[in-house]
Amino acid sequence: MTHIITSLCLRDGGCVTVCPVECIVPGKPVEEWPLFYIDADTCIDCGACVPECPWEAIFPEDEVPTAFKAKNGQILSMPVGTAEYDTPYDGTNHDGDAVHLDATKILKTGDVIDLTPANQWNRDFFTSGPGYSAAS
Numbered sequence: 143m144t145h146i147i148t149s150l151c152l153r154d155g156g157c158v159t160v161c162p163v164e165c166i167v168p169g170k171p172v173e174e175w176p177l178f179y180i181d182a183d184t185c186i187d188c189g190a191c192v193p194e195c196p197w198e199a200i201f202p203e204d205e206v207p208t209a210f211k212a213k214n215g216q217i218l219s220m221p222v223g224t225a226e227y228d229t230p231y232d233g234t235n236h237d238g239d240a241v242h243l244d245a246t247k248i249l250k251t252g253d254v255i256d257l258t259p260a261n262q263w264n265r266d267f268f269t270s271g272p273g274y275s276a277a278s
Contacts, residue, residue, distance in 0.1 A: 144182035145191060146206050148260040149218045150199035151177040152243065156236040157191035157200060166191060169267060170276040173222040176243055177260070179267040181274070196236075203261060210257050212249035220245050 147157070147166070157178060158166045165184035169175025180191075182203075192200045197216075201207070220227040227245040235241050249255070267273060 143187050144185040144203050144264075145180050145187065145189065145200050146203050146260050146264050147178045147180055147191075147195075148199045148201065148206060148257040149177065149220060150197045150216060150257070151195075152197050152199075152217060152219060152231060152233060152246075153178060153241045154194075154196055154235050156194035156196070159236070160190045160194050162186070162188060162190060167267075167274055167277045170272060172242075173244060175267060175271060175276065176219045176221060176245065177263070179264050181268050182264070183268075194236075201257070206258050206261055208256050208258050209254050212251065212253040212255065214249075214251040216249045218247045218249065218255065219243050220247070 153168060163184050163186055165181040166178050168178050217231055219231065222245045224245055227247045229246050229248055231243040231246040233241045
């Protein structure tokens with residue numbers, strides 16, 4: 143079993159730092175692959191990444207919520223051009239480096255969203271997307 147990083151990811155990067163098998167890769171280009179992604183073939187399911195994520199974006203694959211209930215102000219990130227994701231996000235990661243995402247959406251308390259599409263995005267990133275080449 144692997145872990146999945148969902149669209150709650152705002153590219154903090156703390157998950158990459160603690161991963162003992164280096165299976166977490168930041169998506170590039172950011173406009174197309176805005177999240178961090180976990181290689182299911184390398185992940186040892188240790189869960190070290192989960193508490194490092196300040197956005198609570200990481201779940202065991204079989205526990206990714208189909209009906210996630212949002213807290214006020216949580217942000218979802220999607221590829222540029224996704225309908226209704228037109229709010230830019232500017233923040234900093236755990237190293238203090240700037241993070242900019244063009245396609246986000248701010249959630250309200252009680253908004254219910256399906257986070258399970260991240261399961262397929264994660265697979266696509268490593269099968270038909272840039273995979274580990276994005277890390278360089």
